[in-house]
Amino acid sequence: MDELVRNATARLLDSGNVAALIAGVVALVLVLNRSTWLPLRNVVTIAHEGGHAVVALLSGRKLNGIRLHSDTSGLTVSTGRAHGPGMVFTLVAGYPAVSLLGLGGAWLVTSDRESWMLWGCIALLALMLLAVRNAYGVLSVVVTGGVLGAVSWLASPSWQALCAALLCWFLLIGGLRPIGELGRKRRRGRAGDSDADQLARLTGAPAGMWMLLWYLVGLVSLVVGGFWLLLMPQV
Template sequence: MDELVRNATARLLDSGNVAALIAGLIALVLVLNRGTWLPLRNVVTIAHEGGHAVVALLSGRKLNGIRLHSDTSGLTVSTGRSHGPGMVLTLLAGYPAVSLLGLGGAWLVTSDRESWMLWGCIALLVLMLLAVRNAYGVLSVLLTGGALGAVSYFATPSWQALCAALLCWFLLVGGLRPLNELGRKRRRGRAGDSDADQLARLTGVAAGAWMLLWFLVGVASLLVGGYWLLLMPQV
């Protein structure tokens, strides 16, 4: 056990991993600080609604459009059966999509494929732009894609890796905070049409159980993604 701890500490003190740790701490501050969280939450909403949209298409539903609002809420509209696996999977996908995107990005970063991660996110944003149906949503997607494009085009490889790691950390940590916000809203009776409540009505499984599932996926993604970013050798 002592040897395991020493090896982990040695890897953590590697210069690349120290940079990843700093990126993680910055992401934590950005998520916990209300002043930075409110504007940056739009990134989480984009990933959340993107998750709904992708699963809706994969499950055979027709995607009608995505709306992103200035209060950082969002809405993905699809048509198809109002019940059944397709609808359940579509509603289920939003919250874990944020954490799983961060997890996938962390794997790419630690595999020295940070440019793949950045350009992959840009490609997804371009596709999402085709489905956005309101001006604020278009602006949010363009600003997010523009920032990623600037990093991908102008930044050196080391800065690309650092920015990609920061984005991964932000998604991994930021994927959990909306669940806490949803829990507070539900306790005040202000979230009757939340994804969890719609799933409860469709399946008969309590909304709290869906929230617990999302929380466990988010925590597992954070632990695994954090391990990859901090302790795996940089290649």
């Protein structure tokens, strides 16, 4: 056990992993600070609505469009059966999509494939742009894709890795905060048509159970993704 701890500490103190740790601290500050969270929450909303859209298509539903709003809320509209597994899976997908995207990105970064992660995100944003139905949504997706494109084209490999790690941390940490925000809104009676409440009506399982499930997915993703970023070879 002592040797395992020493090896883990040695890896953590590697210069690349110290950079990954700093990126994690920066991401935590960005998520916790209200002035930075409000604009950057648009990135989380994009991933959230993208999760709804992808699962809707995979479950055989027709995707009608995605709207992203300036208050950082979003709406994904799909048509199909109003009940059944397809609708349930579509509603479930939004919140965990953010954390799972961060987890997948962390795996790519620690596998020395940060360029795959960045270009993969750009490709997903380009596809999402085809489904966005309002001007603010188009602006949000284009700006996000433009930033990632600039990093991919202009930054050196080491800076690409650092920026990709920062994005992963932001998604892993930021994926949890909206669930807490939803819980506070529900306690005030202001979220009666939330994903969790719609799932409760469809399945009979309480909304709190779905929120707990999303928290667990987010926490596991954060622990595993953080481990990969901090203790795997290099960032």
